[in-house]
Amino acid sequence: MRPAGTRHLPFGAALRDAGLAALIAAGLFLPMVGLRTDVDPNGALYLRTRWTDVLLLMAIVFAGRFLMRLWQEWKAGRQGPSLGKRFAGPLSRSGRLAAPALLLFAVLLPAIPGIGRYELDLGILVLTYVMLGWGLNIVVGLAGLLDLGYVAFYAVGAYSYALLAQNFGLSFWVCLPLAGILAAFWGVLLGFPVLRLRGDYLAIVTLGFGEIIRLVLLNWVSLTGGPNGIAGIPRPTFFGLSFSLGGGPGTFAGFFGLEPSPTHRVVFLYYLILALALLTNWVTLRLRRQPLGRAWEAMREDEIACRSLGINITVTKLTAFALGAMFGGFAGAFFATRQAFISPESFTFIESAIILAIVVLGGLGSQLGVAIAALVLIGGFEVFRDLQEWRMLVFGGAMVLIMIWKPRGLVGSRTPSVALGERRTISAAMVAEGRG
Amino acid sequence: MSAPLLEIRDVSTFYGAVEALKGVSLTVAPGEIVTLIGANGAGKSTLLMTICGDPRARAGRVIFDGQDITEQPTHRIVRGGIAQSPEGRRVFPRMSVHENLLMGAQSSGINPAPGLEQVFTLFPRLKEREAQRAGTLSGGEQQMLAIARALMAQPRLLLLDEPSLGLAPLVSRQIFQAIRRLNAETGLTVLLVEQNANQALRLAHRGYVLVTGRITLSGTGRELLARPEVRDAYLGGH
Numbered sequence: 001m002r003p004a005g006t007r008h009l010p011f012g013a014a015l016r017d018a019g020l021a022a023l024i025a026a027g028l029f030l031p032m033v034g035l036r037t038d039v040d041p042n043g044a045l046y047l048r049t050r051w052t053d054v055l056l057l058m059a060i061v062f063a064g065r066f067l068m069r070l071w072q073e074w075k076a077g078r079q080g081p082s083l084g085k086r087f088a089g090p091l092s093r094s095g096r097l098a099a100p101a102l103l104l105f106a107v108l109l110p111a112i113p114g115i116g117r118y119e120l121d122l123g124i125l126v127l128t129y130v131m132l133g134w135g136l137n138i139v140v141g142l143a144g145l146l147d148l149g150y151v152a153f154y155a156v157g158a159y160s161y162a163l164l165a166q167n168f169g170l171s172f173w174v175c176l177p178l179a180g181i182l183a184a185f186w187g188v189l190l191g192f193p194v195l196r197l198r199g200d201y202l203a204i205v206t207l208g209f210g211e212i213i214r215l216v217l218l219n220w221v222s223l224t225g226g227p228n229g230i231a232g233i234p235r236p237t238f239f240g241l242s243f244s245l246g247g248g249p250g251t252f253a254g255f256f257g258l259e260p261s262p263t264h265r266v267v268f269l270y271y272l273i274l275a276l277a278l279l280t281n282w283v284t285l286r287l288r289r290q291p292l293g294r295a296w297e298a299m300r301e302d303e304i305a306c307r308s309l310g311i312n313i314t315v316t317k318l319t320a321f322a323l324g325a326m327f328g329g330f331a332g333a334f335f336a337t338r339q340a341f342i343s344p345e346s347f348t349f350i351e352s353a354i355i356l357a358i359v360v361l362g363g364l365g366s367q368l369g370v371a372i373a374a375l376v377l378i379g380g381f382e383v384f385r386d387l388q389e390w391r392m393l394v395f396g397g398a399m400v401l402i403m404i405w406k407p408r409g410l411v412g413s414r415t416p417s418v419a420l421g422e423r424r425t426i427s428a429a430m431v432a433e434g435r436g
Numbered sequence: 437m438s439a440p441l442l443e444i445r446d447v448s449t450f451y452g453a454v455e456a457l458k459g460v461s462l463t464v465a466p467g468e469i470v471t472l473i474g475a476n477g478a479g480k481s482t483l484l485m486t487i488c489g490d491p492r493a494r495a496g497r498v499i500f501d502g503q504d505i506t507e508q509p510t511h512r513i514v515r516g517g518i519a520q521s522p523e524g525r526r527v528f529p530r531m532s533v534h535e536n537l538l539m540g541a542q543s544s545g546i547n548p549a550p551g552l553e554q555v556f557t558l559f560p561r562l563k564e565r566e567a568q569r570a571g572t573l574s575g576g577e578q579q580m581l582a583i584a585r586a587l588m589a590q591p592r593l594l595l596l597d598e599p600s601l602g603l604a605p606l607v608s609r610q611i612f613q614a615i616r617r618l619n620a621e622t623g624l625t626v627l628l629v630e631q632n633a634n635q636a637l638r639l640a641h642r643g644y645v646l647v648t649g650r651i652t653l654s655g656t657g658r659e660l661l662a663r664p665e666v667r668d669a670y671l672g673g674h
């Protein structure tokens with residue numbers, strides 16, 4: 001902290017505020033941390049108390065809250081009253097550069113020296129979540145339908161690919177659209193019963209739907225292999241060329257006369273998921289400028305007004321569910337071909353929660369925000385892997401910090417889908433034509 | 437008298453077991469401005485919403501331009517030429533004025549360009565604010581936008597629910613003037629719900645008084661203005 005000599009800072013208010021936060025922390029941590037049941041050497045349960053840990057946690061909360069308040073006041077005093085505006089400005093301006101820069105980085109990543117297999121695998125993971133985030137963004141961010149079971153469509157896509165490829169010997173490129181269509185079909189199926197639901201009720205039903213799909217996969221052993229999952233899922237080919245290490249004429253390395261290397265497949269998978277993610281983004285951006293996308297956003301803003309304008313709410317909702325689900329299905333098919341093994345364990349609620357967190361942190365509806373949030377969250381998970389059980393704490397703390405710093409998500413401002421500057425010049429030209 | 441554009445015959449609407457409209461009948465002729473006045477909770481908004489099929493009439497018929505539209509889905513009704521500016525404006529706050537207007541033309545699938553030109557001549561203020569988010573407009577501007585958005589569908593019948601709600605007298609007069617102009621210049625038929633009975637009855641050709649779900653009085657605007665029961669109940673001693 002800068003010394004506060006130049007400006008009067010409300011220490012009293014900050015102290016009171018921090019004290020209150022510490023009290024709340026005490027309420028939470030006393031039972032959660034302070035009391036712990038342990039087993040003594042004789043095998044009997046006993047209650048262990050950890051008051052010092054509670055005090056430590058309270059002190060951390062107190063100090064954190066106190067510093068945060070002072071920092072906010074100091075910033076506000078220095079820069080004028082509107083904190084939110086100050087952040088919105090530079091980020092949305094630099095946003096115009098950030099998107100192409102990120103894209104360039106993503107395209108060039110495999111060529112950057114020092115980028116090895118580990119980094120590429122991490123890149124694939126991040127891009128998978130970027131794609132899932134963009135897919136869910138259609139449902140939650142644009143159409144405003146809170147979906148807590150998105151992972152179900154990811155699972156449908158993955159199992160569709162695995163079963164179709166194994167039982168019918170279909171190639172990845174045939175299965176990919178099929179997986180998307182099947183997932184979209186399930187999206188519509190989910191959409192029908194929830195047409196009349198909104199907000200928290202919708203969230204509960206979609207949550208249940210996600211669990212139902214997982215439980216079916218877990219228990220329908222004859223089809224899905226149950227908890228054992230499906231192994232030996234065919235890997236993707238490059239226009240019919242496999243990535244096996246044999247180096248024969250039918251392989252990628254053999255055809256191009258390269259030294260066979262496992263990296264080829266990783267690079268190929270990387271570009272595959274990058275292309276799929278960009279497809280999701282492109283479709284979303286296109287649709288936002290069209291009547292359907294505009295209707296999604298209008299429905300998010302005010303469903304009753306939409307009705308009074310004659311918008312067909314049924315069609316609008318179902319298309320949002322179907323399209324979001326389809327991209328989830330694509331991502332699932334990719335996941336299956338990349339892992340070569342899937343089981344219900346990969347499709348638990350926590351996945352839905354992470355994808356939703358990416359969308360919300362990204363600032364509901366912002367494409368760039370979703371990409372950054374996926375990078376921060378999934379990359380962050382990886383970076384803090386060494387922290388082991390502390391990882392979730394760091395993760396939660398980071399989320400809280402982001403929500404304090406930018407309550408509307410990383411990229412919280414919405415840009416209109418119609419650029420008026422352009423339209424004005426066009427209409428001016430038309431007027432001139434008509435008169436001339 | 438020419439065939440009515442809108443005819444409502446003995447319509448009853450229920451919210452659960454509560455009967456909000458108890459056999460309402462009224463007609464609106466082409467080119468007319470008809471106003472519906474009544475106290476809070478009389479069922480005025482319910483009547484306008486019932487015309488659009490949401491909620492649906494449980495008994496009676498709604499006939500628009502000779503066609504029975506009672507059972508038609510809402511989007512079909514709106515496509516057929518009825519547009520509504522709902523109570524409380526309900527603009528899309530995070531979308532721009534321009535996008536809000538486009539939403540109005542969307543369901544009928546018509547080209548928005550002529551509609552935009554029309555509403556911008558009617559409300560030049562909206563033209564200045566075209567790129568602004570609708571949620572940051574003033575109350576009066578939002579009301580203008582709500583009416584303009586309904587007009588974008590190029591309707592034959594415009595339903596307006598309390599367009600002067602919460603507006604300063606000067607602004608509400610501007611809105612009423614715009615309605616009069618629309619009616620005079622394009623022959624647009626208007627069914628207007630108002631609390632501001634004085635202004636509404638002066639503007640309208642005819643009016644109806646709705647009391648707890650029933651029509652109790654009807655007549656020309658001037659007739660109703662002269663009725664003592666209307667003066668006492670709705671004009672506040674004017």
Ligand SMILES: Nc1ncnc2c1ncn2[C@@H]1O[C@H](COP(=O)(O)OP(=O)(O)OP(=O)(O)O)[C@@H](O)[C@H]1O
Pocket residue numbers: 451454456474475476477478479480481482483523631
């Ligand atoms: N969605 C609803 N569910 C249940 N009851 C409703 C609903 N909407 C309206 N009502 C009831 O129906 C009656 C008529 O309401 P309506 O909104 O039509 O009145 P109004 O004449 O428009 O009143 P105001 O001038 O206050 O807008 C009221 O008693 C109201 O409580």
Ligand SMILES: [Mg+2]
Pocket residue numbers: 480481482523597
């Ligand atoms: Mg009302």
